[in-house]
Amino acid sequence: xxxxFAGKPRWLTKPGAKLERLIITYxxxxxxxxxxxxxxxxxxxxxxxxxxxxxxxxxxxxxxxxVTEPLNxxxxxxxxxxxxxxxxxxxxxxxxxxAEIDKMLSDPKLEETDRCVLKDERGRFYEKRKRxxxxxxxxxxxxxxxRARALxxxxxxxxxxxxxxxxxxxxxxxxxxxxxxxxxRLATTLENHAIAAFEIPEDNTSRVCARHGCEVVRKxxxxxxxxxxxxxxxxxxxAMNILARGGGRVPMQVKVLSFIPTASKVIAVNExxxxxxxxxxx
Numbered sequence: 001x002x003x004x005f006a007g008k009p010r011w012l013t014k015p016g017a018k019l020e021r022l023i024i025t026y027x028x029x030x031x032x033x034x035x036x037x038x039x040x041x042x043x044x045x046x047x048x049x050x051x052x053x054x055x056x057x058x059x060x061x062x063x064x065x066x067v068t069e070p071l072n073x074x075x076x077x078x079x080x081x082x083x084x085x086x087x088x089x090x091x092x093x094x095x096x097x098x099a100e101i102d103k104m105l106s107d108p109k110l111e112e113t114d115r116c117v118l119k120d121e122r123g124r125f126y127e128k129r130k131r132x133x134x135x136x137x138x139x140x141x142x143x144x145x146x147r148a149r150a151l152x153x154x155x156x157x158x159x160x161x162x163x164x165x166x167x168x169x170x171x172x173x174x175x176x177x178x179x180x181x182x183x184x185r186l187a188t189t190l191e192n193h194a195i196a197a198f199e200i201p202e203d204n205t206s207r208v209c210a211r212h213g214c215e216v217v218r219k220x221x222x223x224x225x226x227x228x229x230x231x232x233x234x235x236x237x238x239a240m241n242i243l244a245r246g247g248g249r250v251p252m253q254v255k256v257l258s259f260i261p262t263a264s265k266v267i268a269v270n271e272x273x274x275x276x277x278x279x280x281x282x
Contacts, residue, residue: 055243077251157246159202
């Protein structure tokens with residue numbers, strides 16, 4: 001049987017790739033056919049890229065905060081910040097559309113034919129919201145993995161909360177999307193780029209200064225202030241603490257790169273450098 005399809009198989013070009021089961025399904029909501037092929041591939045991990053480590057903190061305002069070990073003798077590392085604004089906007093946009101349909105469906109005088117049409121439309125909104133979220137995760141992970149490879153990173157530590165509090169959906173809080181799904185997407189994508197990923201407990205990583213180990217003071221605009229006189233982004237500080245817990249070296253200066261991940265692409269926002277090194281303790 002010969003089946004025409006859109007796109008191209010990614011893994012079948014790898015040496016030794018073994019084609020496994022082909023599953024063809026029909027999506028009732030989108031009214032489209034999909035084919036999924038399992039491919040068994042052996043990936044070789046290359047360890048000739050410097051062996052740098054990095055830490056990742058996941059959040060709501062900053063979807064991903066990534067910080068590397070020092071890249072040079074001056075003690076400067078790189079921080080990559082991926083904003084969560086587009087994901088929140090998508091969630092509330094589709095939530096509003098779904099609520100409007102639910103309001104119309106609550107009308108007892110509504111014809112059954114119209115009711116069926118509205119239910120189909122509501123199903124499409126749910127599916128589109130999920131697809132947008134998954135694509136934002138995929139684009140963020142792919143962009144991060146490429147940049148991590150360019151920075152000579154081969155080991156990443158991802159912060160993980162204890163329990164399932166961040167895996168349940170809810171309105172108006174940080175549980176709008178499953179962090180477990182994002183962590184799995186990051187780990188898979190990083191490993192596909194020959195970067196090892198490990199989960200590290202992130203308890204109290206936002207409350208302690210990564211450079212001095214003392215308690216920090218929360219400031220406006222997502223900043224934290226250390227008693228020794230320096231201020232940094234709270235998510236960058238948390239990612240540095242996660243890096244330290246994994247055995248990595250904490251950078252004394254950080255070059256910050258900011259990005260906006262969307263369902264279609266990742267947009268680079270700006271580049272700024274924290275040129276002031278942290279004061280030494282004591």
